[in-house]
Amino acid sequence: xxxxxxxxxxxxxxxxxxxxxxxxxxxxxxxxxxxxxxxxxxxxxxxxxxxxxxxxxxxxxxxxxxxxxxxxxxxxxxxxxxxxxxxxxxxxxxxxxxxxxxxxxxxxxxxxxxxxxxxxxxxxxxxxxxxxxxxxxxxxxxxxxxxxxxxxxxxxxxxxxxxxxxxxxxxxxxxxxxxxxxxxxxxxxxxxxxxxxxxxxxxxxxxxxxxxxxxxxxxxxxxxxxxxxxxxxxxxxxxxxxxxxxxxxxxxxxxxxxxxxxxxxxxxxxxxxxxxxxxxxxxxxxxxxxxxxxxxxxxxxxxxxxxxxxxxxxxxxxxxxxxxxxxxxxxxxxxxxxxxxxxxxxxxxxxxxxxxxxxxxxxxxxxxxxxx
Numbered sequence: 001x002x003x004x005x006x007x008x009x010x011x012x013x014x015x016x017x018x019x020x021x022x023x024x025x026x027x028x029x030x031x032x033x034x035x036x037x038x039x040x041x042x043x044x045x046x047x048x049x050x051x052x053x054x055x056x057x058x059x060x061x062x063x064x065x066x067x068x069x070x071x072x073x074x075x076x077x078x079x080x081x082x083x084x085x086x087x088x089x090x091x092x093x094x095x096x097x098x099x100x101x102x103x104x105x106x107x108x109x110x111x112x113x114x115x116x117x118x119x120x121x122x123x124x125x126x127x128x129x130x131x132x133x134x135x136x137x138x139x140x141x142x143x144x145x146x147x148x149x150x151x152x153x154x155x156x157x158x159x160x161x162x163x164x165x166x167x168x169x170x171x172x173x174x175x176x177x178x179x180x181x182x183x184x185x186x187x188x189x190x191x192x193x194x195x196x197x198x199x200x201x202x203x204x205x206x207x208x209x210x211x212x213x214x215x216x217x218x219x220x221x222x223x224x225x226x227x228x229x230x231x232x233x234x235x236x237x238x239x240x241x242x243x244x245x246x247x248x249x250x251x252x253x254x255x256x257x258x259x260x261x262x263x264x265x266x267x268x269x270x271x272x273x274x275x276x277x278x279x280x281x282x283x284x285x286x287x288x289x290x291x292x293x294x295x296x297x298x299x300x301x302x303x304x305x306x307x308x309x310x311x312x313x314x315x316x317x318x319x320x321x322x323x324x325x326x327x328x329x330x331x332x333x334x335x336x337x338x339x340x341x342x343x344x345x346x347x348x349x350x351x352x353x354x355x356x357x358x359x360x361x362x363x364x365x366x367x368x369x370x371x372x
Contacts, residue, residue, distance in 0.1 A: 003057045008133075011040050013077075014048040024123065026074060027056070027133045029067045039071070043078035057136050069129045076122040080115045087111035162250035169248055173337045182336035182344050186312050189348040193308040196356040201279040201304075203363050210364055215270055217284055218297035225272030225282075230358040232265040233350040238343045245316060245338030252331060255320035262313035262335055265351065269307075270299075271359060281307045311355055312348050313339075 009028045032038035035051050058066065088111070091104040173179055204210070215223045235242050244257035270282040280303045287298035302310065313335035320330060336344070 003059050003062075005055050005057055006063055008054055008056050009035060009051045010054050011035070011049060011051045013040075013044050013050075024077060024119070025130065026070050026126070027054075027066065027130065028070055029056075029063055040074055043074050044081065054137055055140065056133055057140060058133075062132075066129055066133060069126055073122050073126040077119055080118040080122070083118075084111050084115040159251055162248065165248040166251055176337075178339075178341050179334070179337050181341045182339055183334075185341070185345040185348050186314075186336060189312055189352040190308045192352045193311060193355050194304055196352075197279070197304050197308070197359050200356075200359050200363060201273075205273075207363070209273070211362065215272070219284060219299050220296075221299055223270060223272045223282060223299065225270050226362045227268060228271050228281075228358045228362065229268050230266060230354060232267075232354055233347070235263055235347075238347045238350075240340055241343050241347055245333065247318070247331075247333060247338065249318055249331060252318065253320040255318055255330075258317045258319055262316050265311065271362065279304060308355075311351050 006029060009032075011026050011028050013024045013026075026040065028038075028040055030039060035041060036046050041049055087108055091108045204212075211226060212224055213226065215225060215227075242259050242263055244259055249255075266283060268283075271279060272282055273279050280301050282299045282301045284297055285300040286295040288295055315332045316335050316338065318331040318333075
């Protein structure tokens with residue numbers, strides 16, 4: 001007859017009715033809605049009773065035989081406990097009286113000896129059944145552990161291969177012609193923006209900061225400066241730039257490439273002088289108040305160099321979706337390593353031109369001649 005997998009409760013009962021801390025174990029195959037009101041609990045009591053579920057391989061006839069043996073075992077132990085408890089309560093009052101204590105103790109000790117003899121006899125009868133079941137459980141556990149070990153080794157093998165593919169990709173990208181060309185274009189665009197904005201700031205200073213306004217916005221800090229409205233090139237005009245990089249990431253948990261954040265460009269920022277004679281950009285953000293969860297509007301300030309660096313994608317990040325992975329486990333690669341120079345180079349040049357156009361618009365043009 002074919003063996004099938006059946007679920008059983010391994011129920012362990014500790015009896016404190018005697019001085020010895022006997023622990024009795026039975027495997028219970030009957031289906032019960034609640035083990036606390038089931039057959040074993042009703043016979044022996046819930047106190048001192050614990051359980052855990054195990055899977056056992058056995059034929060239908062074996063399960064029937066094991067169930068019958070477990071029932072006989074539990075019934076015999078329950079009868080032994082009931083008899084001992086009757087003597088215990090019958091002699092309890094007399095065992096506290098000096099004149100009859102010795103006689104009462106003798107009766108209780110005799111009952112305890114009968115209890116132990118009866119329980120041990122029941123254990124010896126049930127022990128062969130328990131040995132067979134526990135051997136089956138041990139065999140299944142050994143198979144499970146062996147399969148888990150094979151799975152672990154297979155996972156480690158695939159992990160090593162995936163890491164090797166990623167390292168090979170890194171070596172191919174390091175110092176490649178496309179990467180160098182992208183890095184040079186990005187550095188040139190950053191330098192162009194810094195020099196152009198610095199020159200515009202000098203013109204505004206020389207002209208006496210014309211058009212500067214008092215910015216009394218939501219933040220409590222009042223700034224003086226100019227709002228700059230930017231008109232950026234549409235990323236769709238540069239196809240493929242917002243496409244996740246073709247990087248082997250099989251060695252990491254599943255996740256997503258954060259490309260959109262790398263291509264974020266501000267629509268409006270405040271251009272404002274600092275008390276030290278320099279210029280910076282500021283925008284309104286929500287800032288936390290102390291260590292609380294409350295927030296309030298505040299200014300997020302960036303100097304000209306930081307503003308220029310933020311305009312151009314520097315890193316692209318692969319964020320893992322696994323909850324246990326922290327920021328240090330995410331993958332960051334230079335944007336210039338994966339971008340197509342045919343798309344990336346014109347993109348950074350267009351961004352630099354539009355950034356300078358927005359800031360240069362702050363400088364008033366020459367006065368128009370009056371009509372004759």
